[in-house]
Amino acid sequence: MFPTYDVIVVGAGHAGCEAAVAAANLGSRVLLVTMNMQTIAQMSCNPAMGGVGKGQIVREIDALGGYSGIVTDETMVQFRLLNRSKGPAMWSPRAQSDRMAFALNWREKLEAHPLIDFWQEMVVGVWVKDGRIAGVKTGLGMEIPGKAVVLTNGTFLNGIIHIGEKQLGGGRAGERASTGITAQLQELGFEAGRMKTGTPARLDGRTLDYSVMTEQPGDENPGRFSYTDTPPLVDQLPCHVTYTNLDVHETLREGFDRSPMFNGRIQGLGPRYCPSIEDKIDRFAGRDQHQLFVEPEGRNTCEIYVNGFSSSLPEDVQYKALRKVRGFENMKMFRPGYAIEYDFFQPTQLGPTLETRLVENLYFAGQINGTTGYEEAGCQGLIAGMNAALKVQERDPFVLLRSEAYIGVLIDDLINKGTEEPYRMFTSRAEYRILLRQDDADLRLTPMAQALGVRNMDGRGTRVQAKREGVAAIATELRAHSITPDQLNGYLESVGTAALKQGVKLDTVLARPGVTLEGLADTVPVLRDFLSPYDAETVNLAEVTLKYEGYIERERQAVEKMSRLEGIKLGRSFDYEQLTALSKEARQKLNKLKPVTIGQASRISGVSPADVSVLLVHLGR
Amino acid sequence: MFPTYDVIVVGAGHAGCEAAVAAANLGSRVLLVTMNMQTIAQMSCNPAMGGVGKGQIVREIDALGGYSGIVTDETMVQFRLLNRSKGPAMWSPRAQSDRMAFALNWREKLEAHPLIDFWQEMVVGVWVKDGRIAGVKTGLGMEIPGKAVVLTNGTFLNGIIHIGEKQLGGGRAGERASTGITAQLQELGFEAGRMKTGTPARLDGRTLDYSVMTEQPGDENPGRFSYTDTPPLVDQLPCHVTYTNLDVHETLREGFDRSPMFNGRIQGLGPRYCPSIEDKIDRFAGRDQHQLFVEPEGRNTCEIYVNGFSSSLPEDVQYKALRKVRGFENMKMFRPGYAIEYDFFQPTQLGPTLETRLVENLYFAGQINGTTGYEEAGCQGLIAGMNAALKVQERDPFVLLRSEAYIGVLIDDLINKGTEEPYRMFTSRAEYRILLRQDDADLRLTPMAQALGVRNMDGRGTRVQAKREGVAAIATELRAHSITPDQLNGYLESVGTAALKQGVKLDTVLARPGVTLEGLADTVPVLRDFLSPYDAETVNLAEVTLKYEGYIERERQAVEKMSRLEGIKLGRSFDYEQLTALSKEARQKLNKLKPVTIGQASRISGVSPADVSVLLVHLGR
Ligand SMILES: Cc1cc2nc3c(=O)[nH]c(=O)nc-3n(C[C@H](O)[C@H](O)[C@H](O)COP(=O)(O)OP(=O)(O)OC[C@H]3O[C@@H](n4cnc5c(N)ncnc54)[C@H](O)[C@@H]3O)c2cc1C
Numbered sequence A, B: 001m002f003p004t005y006d007v008i009v010v011g012a013g014h015a016g017c018e019a020a021v022a023a024a025n026l027g028s029r030v031l032l033v034t035m036n037m038q039t040i041a042q043m044s045c046n047p048a049m050g051g052v053g054k055g056q057i058v059r060e061i062d063a064l065g066g067y068s069g070i071v072t073d074e075t076m077v078q079f080r081l082l083n084r085s086k087g088p089a090m091w092s093p094r095a096q097s098d099r100m101a102f103a104l105n106w107r108e109k110l111e112a113h114p115l116i117d118f119w120q121e122m123v124v125g126v127w128v129k130d131g132r133i134a135g136v137k138t139g140l141g142m143e144i145p146g147k148a149v150v151l152t153n154g155t156f157l158n159g160i161i162h163i164g165e166k167q168l169g170g171g172r173a174g175e176r177a178s179t180g181i182t183a184q185l186q187e188l189g190f191e192a193g194r195m196k197t198g199t200p201a202r203l204d205g206r207t208l209d210y211s212v213m214t215e216q217p218g219d220e221n222p223g224r225f226s227y228t229d230t231p232p233l234v235d236q237l238p239c240h241v242t243y244t245n246l247d248v249h250e251t252l253r254e255g256f257d258r259s260p261m262f263n264g265r266i267q268g269l270g271p272r273y274c275p276s277i278e279d280k281i282d283r284f285a286g287r288d289q290h291q292l293f294v295e296p297e298g299r300n301t302c303e304i305y306v307n308g309f310s311s312s313l314p315e316d317v318q319y320k321a322l323r324k325v326r327g328f329e330n331m332k333m334f335r336p337g338y339a340i341e342y343d344f345f346q347p348t349q350l351g352p353t354l355e356t357r358l359v360e361n362l363y364f365a366g367q368i369n370g371t372t373g374y375e376e377a378g379c380q381g382l383i384a385g386m387n388a389a390l391k392v393q394e395r396d397p398f399v400l401l402r403s404e405a406y407i408g409v410l411i412d413d414l415i416n417k418g419t420e421e422p423y424r425m426f427t428s429r430a431e432y433r434i435l436l437r438q439d440d441a442d443l444r445l446t447p448m449a450q451a452l453g454v455r456n457m458d459g460r461g462t463r464v465q466a467k468r469e470g471v472a473a474i475a476t477e478l479r480a481h482s483i484t485p486d487q488l489n490g491y492l493e494s495v496g497t498a499a500l501k502q503g504v505k506l507d508t509v510l511a512r513p514g515v516t517l518e519g520l521a522d523t524v525p526v527l528r529d530f531l532s533p534y535d536a537e538t539v540n541l542a543e544v545t546l547k548y549e550g551y552i553e554r555e556r557q558a559v560e561k562m563s564r565l566e567g568i569k570l571g572r573s574f575d576y577e578q579l580t581a582l583s584k585e586a587r588q589k590l591n592k593l594k595p596v597t598i599g600q601a602s603r604i605s606g607v608s609p610a611d612v613s614v615l616l617v618h619l620g621r
């Protein structure tokens, strides 16, 4: 009944959707199997994409030909570039999404892909022959043949929803949990663990008093995620900010004895950096308020998401407490918040392509690997999907380094360090932040995708070329353009930097703090004329490149040093027990994790610089 | 946590949505509780509204201020007026809907209503105090107080999905079943039964060969359902027609031994007039083909609904058979068809307002009453919602007669005759078809809604007034306008009717078969001028009224005769056992069903004309 697919993707969340597209855009025939075709690309929790660390990932997904950025651009209701007051390494795009439109748009894009087929059903197990994937097995008892399988089950594996003392089976509110897969994988030798995450109540926006909250509008000139030609955002919706207070906290505390978090009913660890409101009150007992973001769920709905109020307290406690928040006095709830516990698989069981070590051609991506967040899921899907396709086509794997992309950092962290609590991205996880900026993910990554022959790049390649040339031309101009003190000193004074004593080139002035290319162009009309043919992204990148040239160069050198280690391959079948000069812990960890390169080995906790030297000596370097 | 609602509606299918709006538009505070707010107004089966008998109901819902017509108009992708070649009593509007857009549009309309609140959860029981509704109980253990409750659980009560030999619990593909309610109602004394219905496979439209099918376009001048000012339909999508063949039948037959229908696993009776394909093959063994309608699920999806191929055969059998249908040779499936079994409550347990006899202020509407179809569900929701609101406001009930609306026929049939198999509307169920046309449901019903004070009538009242006046003016003109033989004989000849010998009034010519108002206007320029200020609906109604004057009058008289009986009220507490002159069967049935009027009593099977006379004598008539 089914042909043999190149790649079968199980689950159509953010990981699954990107995986399907990535494999199909490398020419693989893909089947996307999901429990409910009406919940494709559903945002389970907050209706937002991007944010600090995460926005960079969406840009990277886009640069590699993924669709999350395009879908977000086409359906967002608000855009903000966060951290604009900090250095460009920290600038992070974030969009408020229309939840329904986002899901519909993704579905349309998937359906429009001639290489992607669909099947609506629950997968109950993988089909393995001789340690290698043969396909998947479904709830109706079908065996669907496939050469590679990507599992992206999200929070559905043996999912249990907790609200106060009540427990319900489910993968998400109102949806069934997925059973069978965990047990089967455990039999195959996989180690499963338990995690939890939570979501806040949804409120009736018609009952909130926005006049007492602080409005948080979108950016005046909203940017976008995709490097393709997505339409500019018009008609932004505002979010609002309000705060909890001691009264709210007191009310919540009254429910603590019925909290599944505090009475031990929930076993799995939750995301430390996305704590529930009860967690926040418990951990920061000294704080007398916590910020809440009041976010619209879409353009045509009054449903509101209360960012910052995730909770699994009993629904009456959530209700009573919410009603004491400023602006929520007459609030009505659509549904309470809840926590969900689910199975994940320690990602140290994966290689850098996200293929499992135990079953050939089986890939895991997304929340199943212990991560949290749409962006983290999406980028894993992309990498797993690409690599599944490449493997089936007997081509070289595609792996991103820590110095090349946040995606590289994320996967490297996961497979080497594993995670005990839901892993989310932070800029602080990257050692080369200034190289992993959101403004040039296209220059970093798009050429790689082109080299692999990724299809449907929608002009990204041409745009990269133009952007690169534009940046170079602007840099050349600034480096060549001399300027006299009397031309510029008025402006320099106005931004509080020392006056010039003699003529200099424009690039040296730009390097000063406070000086901007925009400011220079305002002062020097010929510069304005010179810049006018270039688009904002190009001009911005040129500015950043010149202003931060020194930092960028320094990080490049650090990367180079590291990459020498990164370039030294370790055999995957090598038995480290033989190398008695290694510490015992290093031997064990190395044997367990089988790093692919010395660089990777060096980042494993328990592998010391001394151990790295032993490895280098052993390899004759 | 909740205020005491006037009306709590359980379930947001077609019945639930109309019930919520109907109660709210009579000024009641409504809570709509549903398992999943993302499936509000989901079309469980075919993406279409209306059709023969059903289209009339949608028009009636609209005339009474319901929203199904508006939502359909705003989201349809094709419109056809069926049976145009038959008399106007048979003309039936039918729309092909965009499934997703339909649901979203309904949700937006509900959210826009200030008197409707929402709560997402499963209701597990009604809350009854002293034989009277006090509210509902939810899965989280909450008791939500309400003065009246409308249950509209659809196919969810103890739902079991069948595909071949497999059974899955569920209320609809991918959704949970609802448990608890049936058992509780049985304890309260209600009788529950079991029914089943089925749905066909969904196909990947990209894999079908439309070139070998017959295209079925929409009407050239598409009409609409609503009497309000909904936007005209542009950019219609075609449907397609293809056929099964003996090879398909043979293949299906191979699966009969694994069919839950034929091996007795399904107990409930299915809709006789919406049979599964296996049923059709079994029952009409002589037929060598069955028609299939290939219907798009929406504007932006390639998903296809195969109308006519509902099946619960094993999925591999469905697949193999479908692949043998002309145009489906390379077909890919998104999901197989399935049958669903669910609990219903014999509607003879209800009064004409759809209030239950056992529990005061508890109403049932929709599939829970043993009906099938969105339209049947929607109109019951409307009547239950209106009456729940009226009851809470201590106002008179609102009941439609069989001569006033298909809605009246439907409810009267249900509560008096009950049903053993899923009940759907047919024009043949109505005894006064010419009075229940789709072209004047507004004239029949809108004034009643206005008299009740239904809000948000969106100009329906004004339009009725204008239409009524327009029809009268046109009729007056035609009755007054003399015409000579030489003015008209050319036209009369062209439509094959006898030439005039002397001048006559236009209305007498119009009464002739074949003569149309359009044809007359083409021939008589002053008539064209006279008609030009009137809209198409008005002109059409004038034509129908004049052409069918005789029939209409005859039916009116029949109704009058009957309505004398209908006007004679019977006490609901009267004990018929006292009336020994009644037949035994009549006494039992009357005591069980407690009809409200003699008319209603006369339609109960087992109550003879002689029994009716006994009742009349007893009442002193
Ligand atoms: C209650 C809740 C709260 C959350 N809170 C946060 C938060 O605070 N911060 C944050 O960053 N992220 C949060 N998330 C996580 C975020 O939703 C996920 O990280 C992200 O959606 C993961 O994407 P995914 O693709 O891995 O899985 P999902 O989006 O969960 O998608 C899984 C998909 O797989 C399908 N599926 C599952 N099992 C099967 C099967 N056996 N057969 C077929 N199909 C199957 C499902 O139908 C679904 O389509 C939360 C999620 C939930 C549910």
Ligand SMILES: Cc1cc2nc3c(=O)[nH]c(=O)nc-3n(C[C@H](O)[C@H](O)[C@H](O)COP(=O)(O)OP(=O)(O)OC[C@H]3O[C@@H](n4cnc5c(N)ncnc54)[C@H](O)[C@@H]3O)c2cc1C
Residues within 6 Å of the ligand: B010, B011, B012, B013, B014, B015, B016, B033, B034, B035, B036, B039, B040, B041, B042, B043, B044, B045, B046, B121, B122, B123, B124, B152, B153, B154, B155, B156, B157, B171, B172, B178, B179, B181, B197, B198, B199, B274, B310, B338, B339, B340, B365, B366, B367, B368, B371, B372, B373, B374, B377, B378, B424
């Ligand atoms: C598989 C299938 C095939 C069908 N085939 C046909 C056909 O061939 N022809 C035809 O005319 N009709 C068919 N129908 C029927 C048509 O879908 C229904 O008649 C119509 O949808 C009934 O409307 P309703 O409002 O009564 O219920 P539904 O549309 O079923 O809606 C029920 C609503 O109640 C909610 N709900 C249920 N229980 C609870 C609870 N305990 N608490 C809270 N919410 C609850 C559900 O979430 C849902 O929103 C089919 C339906 C199904 C499922």
